[in-house]
Amino acid sequence: xxxxxxxxxxxxxxxxxxxxxxxxxxxxxxxxxxxxxxxxxxxxxxxxxxxxxxxxxxxxxxxxxxxxxxxxxxxxxxxxxxxxxxxxxxxxxxxxxxxxxxxxxxxxxxxxxxxxxxxxxxxxxxxxxxxxxxxxxxxxxxxxxxxxxxxxxxxxxxxxxxxxxxxxxxxxxxxxxxxxxxxxxxxxxxxxxxxxxxxxxxxxxxxxxxxxxxxxxxxxxxxxxxxxxxxxxxxxxxxxxxxxxxxxxxxxxxx
Amino acid sequence: xxxxxxxxxxxxxxxxxxxxxxxxxxxxxxxxxxxxxxxxxxxxxxxxxxxxxxxxxxxxxxxxxxxxxxxxxxxxxxxxxxxxxxxxxxxxxxxxxxxxxxxxxxxxxxxxxxxxxxxxxxxxxxxxxxxxxxxxxxxxxxxxxxxxxxxxxxxxxxxxxxxxxxxxxxxxxxxxxxxxxxxxxxxxxxxxxxxxxxxxxxxxxxxxxxxxxxxxxxxxxxxxxxxxxxxxxxxxxxxxxxxxxxxxxxxxxxxxxxxxxxxxxxxxxxxxxxxxxxxxxxxxxxxxxxxxxxxxxxxxxxxxxxxxxxxxxxxxxxxxxxxxxxxxxxxxxxxxxxxxxxxxxxxxxxxxxxxxxxxxxxxxxxxxxxxxxxxxxxxxxxxxxxxxxxxxxxxxxxxxxxxxxxxxxxxxxxxx
Numbered sequence: 063x064x065x066x067x068x069x070x071x072x073x074x075x076x077x078x079x080x081x082x083x084x085x086x087x088x089x090x091x092x093x094x095x096x097x098x099x100x101x102x103x104x105x106x107x108x109x110x111x112x113x114x115x116x117x118x119x120x121x122x123x124x125x126x127x128x129x130x131x132x133x134x135x136x137x138x139x140x141x142x143x144x145x146x147x148x149x150x151x152x153x154x155x156x157x158x159x160x161x162x163x164x165x166x167x168x169x170x171x172x173x174x175x176x177x178x179x180x181x182x183x184x185x186x187x188x189x190x191x192x193x194x195x196x197x198x199x200x201x202x203x204x205x206x207x208x209x210x211x212x213x214x215x216x217x218x219x220x221x222x223x224x225x226x227x228x229x230x231x232x233x234x235x236x237x238x239x240x241x242x243x244x245x246x247x248x249x250x251x252x253x254x255x256x257x258x259x260x261x262x263x264x265x266x267x268x269x270x271x272x273x274x275x276x277x278x279x280x281x282x283x284x285x286x287x288x289x290x291x292x293x294x295x296x297x298x299x300x301x302x303x304x305x306x307x308x309x310x311x312x313x314x315x316x317x
Numbered sequence: 318x319x320x321x322x323x324x325x326x327x328x329x330x331x332x333x334x335x336x337x338x339x340x341x342x343x344x345x346x347x348x349x350x351x352x353x354x355x356x357x358x359x360x361x362x363x364x365x366x367x368x369x370x371x372x373x374x375x376x377x378x379x380x381x382x383x384x385x386x387x388x389x390x391x392x393x394x395x396x397x398x399x400x401x402x403x404x405x406x407x408x409x410x411x412x413x414x415x416x417x418x419x420x421x422x423x424x425x426x427x428x429x430x431x432x433x434x435x436x437x438x439x440x441x442x443x444x445x446x447x448x449x450x451x452x453x454x455x456x457x458x459x460x461x462x463x464x465x466x467x468x469x470x471x472x473x474x475x476x477x478x479x480x481x482x483x484x485x486x487x488x489x490x491x492x493x494x495x496x497x498x499x500x501x502x503x504x505x506x507x508x509x510x511x512x513x514x515x516x517x518x519x520x521x522x523x524x525x526x527x528x529x530x531x532x533x534x535x536x537x538x539x540x541x542x543x544x545x546x547x548x549x550x551x552x553x554x555x556x557x558x559x560x561x562x563x564x565x566x567x568x569x570x571x572x573x574x575x576x577x578x579x580x581x582x583x584x585x586x587x588x589x590x591x592x593x594x595x596x597x598x599x600x601x602x603x604x605x606x607x608x609x610x611x612x613x614x615x616x617x618x619x620x621x622x623x624x625x626x627x628x629x630x631x632x633x634x635x636x637x638x639x640x641x642x643x644x645x646x647x648x649x650x651x652x653x654x655x656x657x658x659x660x661x662x663x664x665x666x667x668x669x670x671x672x673x674x675x676x677x678x679x680x681x682x683x684x685x686x687x688x689x690x691x692x693x694x695x696x697x698x699x700x701x702x703x704x705x706x707x708x709x710x711x712x713x714x715x716x717x718x719x720x721x722x723x724x725x726x727x728x729x730x731x732x733x
Contacts, residue, residue: 115504115636116622118516119360125503137634162358163621167635188360189621193348213361217523222364240362240523 078290086136112160184209244295349537354654427718435546453508454645455487457531462496532576533653536624547582600642691718
């Protein structure tokens with residue numbers, strides 16, 4: 063398979079900053095502007111949140127942004143329309159993150175085909191389990207050149223981490239603590255030993271840490287061992303306070 | 318009066334169904350699928366807990382000490398076996414033989430406690446010392462708070478903010494029983510959101526907490542585990558019917574379906590007996606096509622809710638929609654995967670009943686038999702006006718709960 067943008071980015075000799083935002087938030091038509099501003103500000107990867115009515119793994123900040131985006135009128139087809147020309151202006155790796163049901167309703171193959179068409183590089187679908195992915199969807203993802211990103215947590219067993227590493231061909235999304243998004247900030251000894259444990263496993267896929275990262279201090283802590291870190295809720299809060307403006311200020315505050 | 322012990326003797330003659338699931342087509346397979354429905358569509362954060370439960374639940378349930386404790390509590394604490402009552406006046410009116418399975422006589426007033434007794438014993442054996450649960454109308458919340466009080470275990474019940482306001486007596490019951498009732502403030506602030514909040518709590522407390530789901534919904538192994546705990550209902554029906562009619566199998570078993578736990582329990586031992594007709598009664602609300610309904614089999618499409626692939630009320634875009642029924646216990650936007658399979662395969666006959674017809678049926682049962690049913694159960698009785706049975710048919714209707722909790726609704730509806 064031809065290397066996609068995520069795989070190329072992962073080879074760069076730097077710690078990667080990935081930013082999550084909810085499509086259609088704070089305003090329905092902000093999606094493209096937010097992506098463009100994030101790229102200009104020097105972010106390395108972008109996770110575009112496809113809003114869902116029942117986001118089980120998310121805390122109040124991302125829940126609220128999803129509800130607002132849906133109320134704004136965001137839906138799957140509209141997101142693809144908004145992204146139709148995105149590759150004319152940005153070259154940053156783009157990942158769609160969402161829950162499985164909206165993708166399932168769109169049709170998994172149709173969704174993947176559309177992703178390829180607009181230039182999406184990967185998907186993060188936290189409630190699509192490893193075994194179902196491998197049995198039913200892996201071949202479709204691969205056919206359309208999409209990288210599927212799996213999550214691991216401090217409770218994930220070594221054996222399962224190894225299985226997830228085998229099934230991955232991009233990076234592993236390393237959830238920093240047992241929590242929903244935005245629930246905790248900062249890292250203690252428990253996280254440090256978890257970061258060490260994973261680093262010592264010498265996985266073939268690099269790890270990007272998410273959950274609990276909100277500023278430069280937590281970004282540095284998260285990336286001591288890992289390849290990069292993801293900021294979600296803290297950026298959503300920025301958008302809530304400032305609208306789709308001053309994105310560069312936010313990003314420069316991280317590194 | 319029948320000696321309850323005679324039932325126990327009979328029950329021992331029933332073959333052990335537990336462990337036979339592989340050869341039974343309408344039961345879950347080892348991955349938790351009922352046909353195309355079920356499975357465990359959960360974020361990785363929930364994987365260790367669900368996996369631990371999956372690996373251990375059957376083994377624990379089959380331990381003699383577990384069975385003994387479970388049976389003892391069902392007998393002495395819940396008051397089982399619940400009677401199978403021949404409803405003579407109702408039978409005369411509809412010209413068929415109607416038996417009521419009296420789950421309304423259980424401690425806490427409904428079938429819900431069968432499951433919470435089972436799960437609290439499961440939680441203890443898994444070494445958990447904190448319980449969480451979701452509740453809509455509050456019946457499952459009360460049943461969970463009850464068993465937590467019984468065992469002296471910390472209990473947090475999530476309940477939609479709107480439901481808290483409209484179900485004040487059950488909120489008070491839970492508080493008296495020592496549970497903390499936490500409002501679910503997200504989304505539509507009802508049962509679906511309370512379930513989301515309970516799942517989020519479990520994500521945040523993965524080590525010490527067990528989540529007692531109240532219905533045959535959620536990720537594998539919950540639908541199968543809850544169905545097994547509720548299967549005491551059909552196990553007793555078989556023994557009781559044998560005693561009264563000289564045969565184990567009725568012609569029909571009727572139950573209301575929200576998530577579907579009382580129905581799963583009433584059907585369980587008849588699922589693979591095709592001569593027993595299975596009738597599932599859903600809440601049509603103000604009419605199936607009124608936009609205010611909870612008739613999932615008619616309005617739902619295949620989708621994922623709370624970790625299970627099932628029939629689900631949703632928009633074309635895959636956003637989960639809010640159901641409506643006058644009965645708070647039936648307004649769940651999905652249905653357990655077992656029931657989705659019964660519907661899709663044609664094994665079950667699905668009928669939906671409007672608010673009005675359910676309320677009338679509740680009033681009729683009160684007047685004819687001196688039993689005020691929960692509005693959920695009233696839906697099951699309402700089919701008697703719509704569905705003709707033969708005079709010789711034996712129809713068992715699962716009377717899943719009593720109407721005390723719904724008195725205000727009956728008062729408002731009938732201007733009592």
